[in-house]
Amino acid sequence: MGRTNGGGGGSSPSSDSSRKFMEFAERNARLAGRLADLKVGSAELFLQTTEQTRMALCISDPNKPDCPIVYCNQAFVELTGYQRDDIVGQNCRFLQGRGTKPEAVSKLRQAVETEEYTVVDILNYRKDGTAFWNAVHVGPIYHEDGSIAYFFGSQWDITELLAARETIVENERIATELRHRTDNLFAVLAAIVRLSAKDTDDAAELSEKIERRIEALAGAHRMSLTGEGLAEDKSNLRTLxxxxxxxxxxxxxxxLEIEGGAFDLSRKNITPLGLTLHELATNALKYGALSTVDGKVRVDWKETEQFVEIHWIENLGSASERLDTHPPTQGSGSGSRLINGVVRGTGGSISTDYRPDGLQATIRLPIKNKVSF
Known part of the structure; x- marks a missing residue:
């Protein structure tokens, strides 16, 4: 709240300041008349008023080097934790600290240099080191001749207000995310029922297929709500x-071999990837590597510039010839259509290669997910 040059000698207001000064002078003249009627000295009235208010106030002198504080009220003492003797004589920057943003300081400095009123939310620190958000209102006080006399500053601790505002914003974000996820779940459930019914007319088989897919969907969805929950939009890929x-x-x-380093997967990708891995594992058990005597499955992943690539690699072992019955993930089966749909909905892709020694699938999911299934 101080001038950077901080030298003595008042400066003449600009043309805008002159106009404002004339307005202030007229208003002050009216106020002076009213104060005279109160029959109370102006200094006494000022002190009693400022000491009784709960608003923290201070006055600094721009005509002295570094624009020091020359007065502060009791509310300022209580807000900052400093005693009056520790405050008077210091520039207001003594309340700043490591987390104070330069932009806020610059805005205050500009207001002082241009003799303008301004309000700035700035991070300050009390004597005990605790941080608080301070809504600082700064403005000039002029002599009768129009020269700058002082700057006043009022301070208001808005820490709880900002926290409440952030809570409201966060709750709205979570509500939006939950609505989004619920819509997605219903869409996938509808796809599961619709696509599963195309592969069989047997009610028991259809029921079992739908039940297993919904269980896999529920498991993946639970994963997206564990750990940091909705507060952090990520979950460990290996855990999934x-x-x-x-x-x-x-x-x-x-x-079954799992190989891959730590990677924080976007929670928006958890449900589609979990459902896809379930389909691949089910197919491997029925038709692929896990249906043979010594077949093996390997899952690994790597990060590229825009995607994380998950590799599903099957080795049929001694059953090295290509199976006559292809897994449902090939062609137009419900599993293939389902996982293609959910992966494509993330903005990613899945490719499959049926080799003589087993299936190889590559799932690509965007690291910065902007599209939902």
Missing amino acids: VESVLRPYRNSHADR
Whole structure:
């Protein structure tokens, strides 16, 4: 709240300042008349008023080097935790600290240099080191001849107000995200029922297929709500892969390999990827590597500039010839259409290659997910 040059000698107001000064002078003349009627000295009235208000106030002198504080009221003392003797004589920057943004300081400095009124939200620090958000209102005070006399500053602790505002914004974001996810879940559920029904006329088989897919969908969705929940839009990729494949690893512990470093997967990608891995694992158990005596499955991943690539690699082992019955992920099966749809909805893609020694699939998911399924 101080002039950067901080030298003595008042400066003459600009043309805008002159106009404002004339307005102030007229208003002050009217106020002076009213104050005279109160029969109370102006200094006494000022002190009693400022000391009783709960608004923190200070006055600084731009005509002295570094524009020091020359007066502060009791509310300012209580707000900052400093004693009056520790405050008077200092520039207001003594309340600034490591987290104070230069933009806020610059705005205050510009207001002082141009003799303008301004309000700035700035991060300040109390004597005990605790931070608080301070709504600082700064403005000039002129002599009768129009020269600058002082700057006043009022301070208001808005920490709780900003926290409440952020809570409202965060709650709105979470509500929007939950609506978005609910819509997505219903869309995928509808696709599961619709596509599953195309592959069979047997009610029991259809029921089992739908039930397993919905269980996989629910498991992946639960994953997206664990850990940091909705507060952090990410979840560990390895945790998801291990969770989806755990039922298969229990009976094929030495035939399922998971290899990959730590990677924070966008939560928007968790449900589609979990459902896709479930389909691939189910197909491997029925038709692929896990249906043979010594077949193996390997899952690994790597990060590229825009995508994370998840590789599903099957090795049929001794059954090295291509199977006559292809997995449902090939062609127009419901599994293929389902996972193609959910992966494509993320802005990603899935490609499959049916080799003589087993299926290889590559799932590409965008690192910065902007599209939802």
